Amino acid sequence: MTRVVLYLNQFFGQIGGEDMAGVPPRFTSEVLGPGRALAGLLAEGEELAGTIICGDNYFSDQPEKAAAECLGHVRLAAPDIFLAGPAFNAGRYGVACGALCKCVLAELGVPAVTAMFEENPGVDLFHREVLILHTGQNAATMRETLARMLRLARKLRAGEPLGKPRDESYFPRGYVVGELAEKPAAERAVDMLLAKLAGQPFETEVPLPAFDPPQAPEPLKDMAHAKVALVTDGGLVPAGNPDGIEVSAATKFAAYSVVGLERLEPANYDVSHGGYDNRYVKQDPHRLVPLDVARELEREGRIGQVYDQFLTTTGLSNPVNNSRRLGRGMAEHLKAAGVDAVILTST
Amino acid sequence: MRLTWRVHRISGLRWGEATRIEAGTLHIEREALTADLLQDQRLSGVDLQLVAGGESCRILPVFDIVEPRAKIEPAGADFPGVLTPVRAVGMGATRVLRGMAVEILDPSPPPNRVPILDLTATPLDGWSAAEQCRYASLQHLVVVPRLQAGLDVNERCQALRLANLRAATFLARNIDAEPDEEQSFELTAVDESLRRVAYVYQMHSHQRPTVPGEGLLYGDNCRHLLPTIVHPNEVIDGAVLRAYDGLAIQTYGIQNHAVILDLYRRHGHDLNFAGVVVNVANQLPEERDRATVMTGNLVKYALKADGAVFSKSGGGAPHVDMALAAARCEELGVKTSMLAWDLTSSDDGLQGATLFSSPLLNAIVSVGSNNVDLPMPPVERVIAPTPDMAERYQGQIVVQALRGVGMMDQLGSSRFTATFY
Numbered sequence: 001m002t003r004v005v006l007y008l009n010q011f012f013g014q015i016g017g018e019d020m021a022g023v024p025p026r027f028t029s030e031v032l033g034p035g036r037a038l039a040g041l042l043a044e045g046e047e048l049a050g051t052i053i054c055g056d057n058y059f060s061d062q063p064e065k066a067a068a069e070c071l072g073h074v075r076l077a078a079p080d081i082f083l084a085g086p087a088f089n090a091g092r093y094g095v096a097c098g099a100l101c102k103c104v105l106a107e108l109g110v111p112a113v114t115a116m117f118e119e120n121p122g123v124d125l126f127h128r129e130v131l132i133l134h135t136g137q138n139a140a141t142m143r144e145t146l147a148r149m150l151r152l153a154r155k156l157r158a159g160e161p162l163g164k165p166r167d168e169s170y171f172p173r174g175y176v177v178g179e180l181a182e183k184p185a186a187e188r189a190v191d192m193l194l195a196k197l198a199g200q201p202f203e204t205e206v207p208l209p210a211f212d213p214p215q216a217p218e219p220l221k222d223m224a225h226a227k228v229a230l231v232t233d234g235g236l237v238p239a240g241n242p243d244g245i246e247v248s249a250a251t252k253f254a255a256y257s258v259v260g261l262e263r264l265e266p267a268n269y270d271v272s273h274g275g276y277d278n279r280y281v282k283q284d285p286h287r288l289v290p291l292d293v294a295r296e297l298e299r300e301g302r303i304g305q306v307y308d309q310f311l312t313t314t315g316l317s318n319p320v321n322n323s324r325r326l327g328r329g330m331a332e333h334l335k336a337a338g339v340d341a342v343i344l345t346s347t
Numbered sequence: 348m349r350l351t352w353r354v355h356r357i358s359g360l361r362w363g364e365a366t367r368i369e370a371g372t373l374h375i376e377r378e379a380l381t382a383d384l385l386q387d388q389r390l391s392g393v394d395l396q397l398v399a400g401g402e403s404c405r406i407l408p409v410f411d412i413v414e415p416r417a418k419i420e421p422a423g424a425d426f427p428g429v430l431t432p433v434r435a436v437g438m439g440a441t442r443v444l445r446g447m448a449v450e451i452l453d454p455s456p457p458p459n460r461v462p463i464l465d466l467t468a469t470p471l472d473g474w475s476a477a478e479q480c481r482y483a484s485l486q487h488l489v490v491v492p493r494l495q496a497g498l499d500v501n502e503r504c505q506a507l508r509l510a511n512l513r514a515a516t517f518l519a520r521n522i523d524a525e526p527d528e529e530q531s532f533e534l535t536a537v538d539e540s541l542r543r544v545a546y547v548y549q550m551h552s553h554q555r556p557t558v559p560g561e562g563l564l565y566g567d568n569c570r571h572l573l574p575t576i577v578h579p580n581e582v583i584d585g586a587v588l589r590a591y592d593g594l595a596i597q598t599y600g601i602q603n604h605a606v607i608l609d610l611y612r613r614h615g616h617d618l619n620f621a622g623v624v625v626n627v628a629n630q631l632p633e634e635r636d637r638a639t640v641m642t643g644n645l646v647k648y649a650l651k652a653d654g655a656v657f658s659k660s661g662g663g664a665p666h667v668d669m670a671l672a673a674a675r676c677e678e679l680g681v682k683t684s685m686l687a688w689d690l691t692s693s694d695d696g697l698q699g700a701t702l703f704s705s706p707l708l709n710a711i712v713s714v715g716s717n718n719v720d721l722p723m724p725p726v727e728r729v730i731a732p733t734p735d736m737a738e739r740y741q742g743q744i745v746v747q748a749l750r751g752v753g754m755m756d757q758l759g760s761s762r763f764t765a766t767f768y
C-alpha cells in the first residue's frame with residue numbers, strides 16, 4: 001500500500017477560520033476537506049493514511065517548533081508520499097506548506113509536493129528546495145490541483161525524471177540544465193515567429209522577467225549640506241582586489257576609503273569586471289567613480305561633503321535577487337553612515 | 348542577385364603532390380600551402396595537422412574556423428576587403444568544400460578563454476558527438492601558427508585571421524573537378540500572400556570595439572555602422588566576417604548562416620524572405636537610439652516586413668541593443684522573435700536576469716547558458732600550440748558552454764539549449 005499523507009491548515013482542515021488559527025498541530029485519520037477530493041483521486045494500492053492539521057498563526061508564530069511538531073506526526077503516519085496544501089494565495093499557509101515539505105524531504109526522504117499561487121511568499125522562500133506547482137488565486141481548481149500534485153509525487157516516488165517546469169507546471173528550482181532541442185535554435189526562432197504571426201500559441205524558452213519599478217525617494221532640499229556617496233557596479237577595486245570582488249555576478253560589495261584623497265591614482269586601482277572594455281577606467285578611475293569632480297563640488301560648497309568611502313560591486317549578469325540583496329546591503333550601510341544622496345555609476 | 352554554390356563533398360584529407368580531389372578525398376600540397384601562409388611575415392612558421400572526423404582529438408585554443416571556399420565567378424573575390432580587394436560577392440558562383448573545416452589556433456589566448464573543439468565528447472547524455480557539435484564529424488585541417496615576437500595584440504589577431512582565410516581559400520581555389528551538387532540562392536518572387544519575414548543580424552558588439560584593420564563588412568570595421576540592408580547572399584558569400592573575438596560564433600557559422608539558410612529553405616513555402624538588416628551593438632546611448640530607430644524603419648518601411656528574427660553577438664550588454672530594436676519593430680506592428688542566451692545565474696531560476704523586460708518581446712529562443720558546464724573525457728590526441736598545453740588538456744576536463752566550440756552558437760545552428768528545472 002502506498003501511504004499518502006496530507007497537510008492542511010485549520011480552515012481547510014475544517015477546524016475553523018481566523019479565530020482558530022492558533023491551534024497546534026494534530027493528526028486525524030478522518031477524511032475531510034480537500035482530503036475527500038484527494039481520496040477520490042487515489043489509485044488502487046494507494047490510501048490516504050492521515051491528515052495533519054495546524055493553525056496558520058501557530059505555524060507562523062513559531063515556525064521551527066511547529067515544523068518539528070508536524071514532522072513528528074508525519075513520521076508516525078509513515079508516508080510514502082507527502083502532499084501539502086494547495087495553499088493558493090494564502091500566505092501563512094503557503095509558507096507552512098513549503099517549510100514542511102522541505103523538512104519532510106530532508107528528514108524523511110519522502111517525496112513532498114505542494115502547490116500555490118505565484119505571489120504566495122512560500123514560492124519565493126521555498127521554490128529552490130521544494131517542488132511547488134502553479135495554482136490560481138483561489139480554491140476553484142482544488143481537485144485539478146490535487147490531481148497534478150499526486151501525479152508529480154508518484155513520479156518522484158517512482159524515480160522517474162521530471163519534465164520541464166512549463167510542461168509539469170511547477171516553479172523552476174533554479175537548476176540550469178543543458179539539453180538538445182528537437183531542432184536548431186534558428187529553426188525554432190523562425191517557427192516561433194511564424195506562430196506569433198499566425199496568432200497561434202507559442203512559448204518563449206527564456207522566461208520573461210517582470211520588474212517592479214523602483215520608487216524614487218523625495219528630492220533633496222538642501223544639497224549644500226548633503227552627504228553624498230559615490231557608488232558603482234562597475235567593479236572598481238583597490239589594486240590586487242583585496243576583497244576578491246568577482247568579475248561577474250558579484251556576491252558582495254565592498255567599501256573603500258577616500259579619506260584625505262583628492263584623486264584616485266590609477267596605479268592604486270584596478271577593475272574587476274568582465275563585461276566592458278576596462279582600459280579607459282584603468283587609465284583614469286574617475287571615469288567610473290568621479291571623486292575628482294565630487295571634491296571640486298565639495299570645495300565650492302555645492303555639496304556638503306563626500307562620504308568617506310566609495311561602495312563598489314560588479315553587476316555583470318547578476319540575477320535580480322542577488323542584486324536586490326546587494327542593493328539592500330548598500331542602502332543599509334549608507335543609511336547607517338548618514339548619507340543623504342548617492343551618485344550611482346554603471347557601465 | 349543569384350548565387351550558386353558548387354559543392355564538393357569531402358570525406359577524407361591527406362597530404363599529396365598536388366591539391367586535388369580524388370574519390371571524395373582532398374589531397375593537399377603541404378609545401379605550397381605552407382609557402383602561401385608564410386607570405387605573411389608576421390608568421391615565423393606553421394605546423395599543419397590533419398584530423399579525421401570523429402577522431403579522439405581535442406583542438407585548442409580555437410581562434411576561428413572557416414569552410415574552404417573560393418569564388419569562381421568572379422574569380423578572386425574571396426572575403427573582399429579583407430583577403431582581397433573589395434569586389435561584389437553574393438552573385439555568380441562559389442566553390443564549396445563541404446564536410447571539412449580549417450581552423451587556426453591562437454597561441455596566446457586571453458586567460459580563462461580557451462575555446463575548445465572536441466570531436467568525440469558527448470557532454471549531454473543520449474546524443475552523439477555529431478548531434479552536439481557541428482564540427483565533430485567534419486574533416487579538419489588545423490593550422491598551428493608560430494608568430495614573430497613583439498607583435499601587438501591587433502597585429503597578432505589579424506595575422507591569425509588572414510592565415511585562416513588564406514588556408515581555406517587555398518584549398519578550394521586549387522581544385523579542378525566537377526562539383527557533386529549545386530545549390531542556388533535567390534530572393535525569387537513568391538506568393539504575395541505569404542508573410543514577409545526579415546532577419547536583423549547584429550554582426551558585432553562594440554562592448555569590445557573593433558580596431559583598425561578588423562574588417563567585418565567588406566573590410567570595414569563597422570565601428571560606427573548605421574543599420575544597413577544587405578542581401579542575404581552577401582552574408583553567406585564572404586562579405587561579412589566576425590570580429591577577432593567571436594564569442595560563440597565562428598566564420599564557418601556565417602558562411603553557413605543558420606537563420607539565413609532556414610529563411611531561404613522556407614522562402615516561397617512558409618514565408619517570404621524579405622531581406623537582412625545588419626547592425627551592431629553600440630557603446631553610446633545616442634548610437635543605440637539611432638540604431639533602434641533606423642532598424643525599425645528599415646524593417647518596417649524598406650523591407651516591408653510583417654515579422655523579423657533577431658540575433659545578437661558578444662556578451663550580455665548587446666541583448667539590450669537587440670531588445671530595443673525588436674521592441675521598436677513591435678511598436679511599428681512588426682512581430683519579432685529573438686535568439687538569446689538567458690543571463691539567469693545559477694543561484695535562482697525563478698527570477699530571470701535578462702537585461703530587458705517588455706511584454707512584447709515574448710518569443711525568445713535559448714541558444715544555451717554559460718552556467719552549463721560540459722564534461723569531456725580524456726582524448727588520445729590534443730592539438731595545441733605547446734606540448735605543455737596539450738598535456739594539460741589531454742585528460743578529463745570541464746568546459747564552460749560558451750567555450751565549447753560548435754556546441755553553443757549565437758547564430759542558431761545548434762540544438763543546444765538551456766532549461767531551468
